[in-house]
Every structure is written in C-alpha cells, then in structure tokens.
Amino acid sequence: MEMFSESLLNKKNKRIQSLYRSLFMMMTLLLILPVLVILSTLIYKGGSIISVDFLLTDPINGMTAGGIFPALFGTVWIVTVALIASVPLGVAAAIYLSEYAGDNWFTRAINLAIINLAGVPSIVHALFGVGAFVIFFGFGTSILSASLTLAIMTLPVVIVATKESLEAVPIAFREACWNMGATRWQTIRRVVLPNAVSGILTGVILEVSRTTGETAPIMFTGAAFFLPFLPQSVFDQTMAMSLHLFVVSTQVPNVPDALPYGVALVLIAMVLIMNSISIAFRMHLRGKKKW
Amino acid sequence: MNTATAEKLETPAAELAIRTQKLDLWYGTFQALFQVDLDIKNGIITSLIGPSGCGKSTFLRSVNRINERLGYVRIEGTIDVFDKNIYDADVELVQLRKQIGMVFQRPNPLPASIRDNILYGHRLHYTGKRLSRSDQDDIVEDALRQVLLWDKVKDRLHRKAIDLSLEEQQKLCIARLLPVQPQILLMDEPCSALDPKGTEAVEELIWELRGKYTILIVTHNMAQARRASEECIFMLMGKVVEHTATEDLFVTPKHQETANYIEGRYG
Ligand SMILES: Nc1ncnc2c1ncn2[C@@H]1O[C@H](COP(=O)(O)OP(=O)(O)O)[C@@H](O)[C@H]1O
Ligand SMILES: [Mg+2]
Numbered sequence A: 001m002e003m004f005s006e007s008l009l010n011k012k013n014k015r016i017q018s019l020y021r022s023l024f025m026m027m028t029l030l031l032i033l034p035v036l037v038i039l040s041t042l043i044y045k046g047g048s049i050i051s052v053d054f055l056l057t058d059p060i061n062g063m064t065a066g067g068i069f070p071a072l073f074g075t076v077w078i079v080t081v082a083l084i085a086s087v088p089l090g091v092a093a094a095i096y097l098s099e100y101a102g103d104n105w106f107t108r109a110i111n112l113a114i115i116n117l118a119g120v121p122s123i124v125h126a127l128f129g130v131g132a133f134v135i136f137f138g139f140g141t142s143i144l145s146a147s148l149t150l151a152i153m154t155l156p157v158v159i160v161a162t163k164e165s166l167e168a169v170p171i172a173f174r175e176a177c178w179n180m181g182a183t184r185w186q187t188i189r190r191v192v193l194p195n196a197v198s199g200i201l202t203g204v205i206l207e208v209s210r211t212t213g214e215t216a217p218i219m220f221t222g223a224a225f226f227l228p229f230l231p232q233s234v235f236d237q238t239m240a241m242s243l244h245l246f247v248v249s250t251q252v253p254n255v256p257d258a259l260p261y262g263v264a265l266v267l268i269a270m271v272l273i274m275n276s277i278s279i280a281f282r283m284h285l286r287g288k289k290k291w
Numbered sequence B: 001m002n003t004a005t006a007e008k009l010e011t012p013a014a015e016l017a018i019r020t021q022k023l024d025l026w027y028g029t030f031q032a033l034f035q036v037d038l039d040i041k042n043g044i045i046t047s048l049i050g051p052s053g054c055g056k057s058t059f060l061r062s063v064n065r066i067n068e069r070l071g072y073v074r075i076e077g078t079i080d081v082f083d084k085n086i087y088d089a090d091v092e093l094v095q096l097r098k099q100i101g102m103v104f105q106r107p108n109p110l111p112a113s114i115r116d117n118i119l120y121g122h123r124l125h126y127t128g129k130r131l132s133r134s135d136q137d138d139i140v141e142d143a144l145r146q147v148l149l150w151d152k153v154k155d156r157l158h159r160k161a162i163d164l165s166l167e168e169q170q171k172l173c174i175a176r177l178l179p180v181q182p183q184i185l186l187m188d189e190p191c192s193a194l195d196p197k198g199t200e201a202v203e204e205l206i207w208e209l210r211g212k213y214t215i216l217i218v219t220h221n222m223a224q225a226r227r228a229s230e231e232c233i234f235m236l237m238g239k240v241v242e243h244t245a246t247e248d249l250f251v252t253p254k255h256q257e258t259a260n261y262i263e264g265r266y267g
Helices: A008-049 A052-056 A069-100 A105-119 A122-136 A143-169 A169-179 A185-211 A241-251 A258-288 B056-062 B092-097 B112-125 B131-144 B165-173 B196-208 B223-230 B246-251 B256-266
Strands: B016-027 B030-041 B046-051 B071-082 B100-103 B184-188 B214-218 B231-236 B239-245
Touching: A008 A258, A008 B246, A052 A258, A069 A105, A069 A143, A069 A185, A069 A241, A105 A143, A122 B214, A143 A185, A169 A185, A169 B100, A185 A241, A185 B246, A241 A258, A258 B030, A258 B131, B016 B056, B016 B100, B030 B231, B030 B239, B046 B056, B046 B223, B056 B184, B071 B131, B071 B223, B092 B100, B092 B112, B100 B165, B100 B223, B112 B131, B112 B165, B131 B165, B196 B223, B223 B246, B231 B246, B231 B256, B239 B246, B239 B256, B246 B256
Parallel strands: B046 B214, B046 B231, B100 B184, B184 B214
Antiparallel strands: B016 B030, B016 B071, B231 B239
C-alpha cells in the first residue's frame, strides 16, 4: 500500500466533512434569504413609486397619495436630536467606566444596569418617555421628548461600543503615557481617544440606524399621524418615517398598494445606507490601524 | 547643545537614588514583596536578577507608583527617592513620574510618528511659550542621538514608530523619556523581546547612558547583568538575598541561593 494514499477512513471523514460543510452553508443562505426576499419584494412592489417628487412633497388626499417629505424631514430631526443627547452622554459614561472607575461593586452595578437597559422593551421606554419627558419635564409631545426617549433607549449601544473600543486600545500605550507623567485625562485625550474613535463612530452610526426605524418610543412622545406643516422647533410634534409606514399600512383606508411599500423601501434604504457607511468606515480605519 | 528643553534640574547630590526600608507589598491577600531593604546608589547601573515571579517587576513598579493603578495593591514600609518618601502626602505623582522613566519588556511606542513619540513627554510638561520647529527638532535630535538612533532614522522622523524594528522601537522608548530629563530610568527586561543582535545593541546603549542617569535594570540574562551593571541585586521569592558589586556577586556570592541561581543559569 502506498504510504500517502487515501484510506477508507479518510474517505469516510471526507464525506462527513463535506456534508457538514454544505449544511452550514445552507444555514448561511437561509439566513440571508429573508433579507433578499424583503428587499426584492419592496423594490418590486414599491420601487415604481419612488421618485424625487415622492421624497420631496407632502402627502395629499388623506395620505393616500403624494410624497413623504414631512416624515423624512421629521425622522432626520428626531434622529439628530437623539444623537446630540446620547452621544456625549454615552461616550462620557463609557470613558468614566473604562478609564476611571475602579473594579468595585458600584461599577459592576452600573455595568449591570446598562446591560439591563439594553434589554428593556421599546414600548416600556415609550411609556417612560411619556411619563418623564412629556409630562414630568413638560416638554409635551414633541421632537424633544421623542428624541430623549430614543436617546435613553440607545444609550447602552453607544456606551458598550465606546467601552469596547476604549478597551481595545492596548494598556501598554496608557502605561507609556503615565510613566512619562501624563495624567489620566492627558492620556485619554492624546492617546486613547484618537485610537478609539473609529470604534466609537461605528457605534454611533449603528445607533443612528437603529434609531431611524424605531416606532413605539416615538409614537406616544412626539411623532404625529399627520401634520399639515413642518416642525419649527424641537418643541413641535412631527411626522416620522416609521410611524408613517405604520399609519399608511394599517390606519388609512384606500391607500394604493405601492405607497406603503415605497415608504418601507425608503426607510430600509436609509438604514442600509447608514449601516454600509458604518461598515466601510470601520474597514477603512481598521486598515489604517496597526499595532 | 539643546537650549530648548526646560530648566535642567541639577542632579541631586544625594548618594542614594532609591532607598526602601522594610517594604512589604500585597496584591490583594498575596504578598509579593517581603521586608525589602535596598539602597540603590545614585548615578550607577544596578541590575536586578532572580527567577521569574520573584517580584522584580513588582519592585520596579512600586518605585514610580505605577502599581497603584491596581486598586488592590497595598504597601507597608517606605520608599525614598532622593531622600524623599514618595508616599508622603505632598508628593505629586506627575512630578515623581517625570523624574523616573520606565522602559517595558515589550517596546511600547505610541501609535504616532517617531518625532511625536519623542516630543510627547516634553509637550506634557513644558509650560513655556510654544517652541519653534527648530527647537523641537533639536530636542528630537538630541534624544535620538543619545540612544544611538539618530543616524538610522533621521530621514524618516515622520514615519510611524510602529514600523521600526523591535530593537529600534525599544531605543525609541528609551529616547522618548530623555527630553523630560528624568534622574532615574527603570528598565523591566528591556531586551527580552529582542533578538541577540538587538539585545547587544540595546545593552550597548544602556552602557552608554551610564553616568548620565541612575539605571535600575531587571534582567533574566545573567551575562547581561554581569556585563552591563555595576551593582547587582539578587531576589528570590519576594526577598532580597544579596546586593553587592556585580563582580563580587558573580565571582564570590555570599549566599548559597545566589550561587545556585548563577550556576544553574550558566550550566
Ligand atoms: N497584577 C498582579 N496581581 C496579582 N498578582 C501579581 C500581579 N503582578 C504580579 N503578581 C504576582 O506577584 C509575584 C511577583 O511578580 P513579578 O513582580 O511580575 O515577578 P517578576 O517580574 O520577578 O517575574 C508573582 O507571584 C506574580 O504572580
Ligand atoms: Mg517581570
């Protein structure tokens, strides 16, 4: 027998190996199948309605025709304000937790709270938002209330992403700085943050994309079914894409088929574009980074 | 040659750079140092040898108080640096660390250019009016010359420090300590990540720095300790066994443990 020729056992193992291989590949395909189906359905049924006019005009005829501009505009507003509220807060909290806080019961409790905050259902956040921002702080149903509710909901994402990217900066860099007499803040400012910024931004963009699609938290706090005018300040109500989609697909009679699909398509496109930016960004920065 | 650096602190006349008395150190409940009494002379190279885990790094890291980062470290006894107890309330950590530079096992250049690495410490501590570019260039050149690196990197000062060879990185890590004019350099196995050629080059450099700084170097390499230090400390399980002139320690060790260790390594 040849020393290196294939034995029966080899053959059997190879068969099993290829079986599992195809099995796992099928699982993977199964995974992306829904995405493909959703996207193609949306494009097939709603693609025809998409046009510059659709994006830039108001809905008319009891929201059965016209465009989606106020909803688009409102979503951008809400997301922007939510970001302005949550990013500084989240990044600061993450810096404190990973750079300053000692490993004690207090820090562990806070970390636990953050993890739990991430698990709170969005409808509960919505009710909290109503109680806290709409009523207690008296912001009324407004962009501000909606954005703050979203901000609190997405805070854990920002904190966790920031913490992870801070922790990915090797401790050796910090020690190098401390040993030259840098304070913690000087170290953070000059060495840690510049090297963590890619991860932080990725987290932020992910948060944006999540925020864009949320419906429940803004429904009771600031988003309106239909408004004949655009919001003038953060204290106004506004229309929003996610809620608009809900409304035209379930609440309004005689809506042409293509309309809800069109709205959904725009919404999903917004999310996908932002996710792609986030991924491209991460790849770019990761390619540049080297240690 | 370098007018730009901050006022040069006159080297303290103290005879001892570091003196510890009855130093005990615990990591949580684990005691890593026992009653360490050491007098490390000013201006010479002292090497610290001993088997892995005997507390060499721990000792080094107590001298610049970097151990404090770990909340669970506790110390008893005293550590004096230039006759000043570094745990006194009026000791400013930043000033202490400025006087005591540290070099690590693995070279840890900052993720920045060679030039910025050198200037980092200076920028941290310099309070005068903004330096001109040429003054900064002087600082960079001076530091790199001291570590015998200038000729090699003078044409690529703006390149990433991380692209240098390990040996060059380690030299750079030494160089970047110099602009803040430390009195003491602590080196924790500075050659252990380097190949023999790099080791030799860094050793040569350390020898070159003799007289300008008080150097305390931890090493695994007996030959290195012997070649490159004037006094030598042998530690075992958190205790100091022997501390004498290097030549004496290697030729006529007073303690059996020292002899065993030295022979074991030579065999
Ligand atoms: N951060 C730490 N936490 C707990 N124990 C530690 C820590 N660092 C070192 N030790 C322990 O202290 C002892 C001395 O370690 P170290 O000073 O690193 O030894 P050496 O540098 O001589 O190899 C070892 O037993 C080690 O396990
Ligand atoms: Mg060590």
